[in-house]
Amino acid sequence: MDDRERDIIDDIGGLISEERSLRDRSTRELGLSEDEKSRLRTVEVRLDQCWDLLRRRRALSEFGKDPSTAEVRPAEEVEGYQS
Known part of the structure; x- marks a missing residue:
């Protein structure tokens, strides 16, 4: 886990609280x-948005790509997901 991923997880924790x-x-x-x-x-x-970013970073990393290329997606895009 790199520093950026740790920051995202910290942000998630604060937001959950x-x-x-x-x-x-x-x-x-x-x-x-x-x-x-x-x-x-x-x-x-x-x-x-944070969960989405974390999942995309981990997916990029899993497939040997640079996770730092993942960026926060706009709220409209993240909120538009369908189950």
Whole structure:
């Protein structure tokens, strides 16, 4: 694991922590403010982008390619995936 991958994993950890905090606050209190709802959505999208980047970096590495060529994809692209 290189430094960049470690940074991505650290970012994921921080975002997960923030997401849990916001979700916990929404269930303990009477929901979230509009700003908090917006922040939660931003965190969710950013998490999707980080996971996507990490998966693509690992795939490139697995096939002998340079993982540093992977870049963060736009939110619209990452959020447009279909199951």
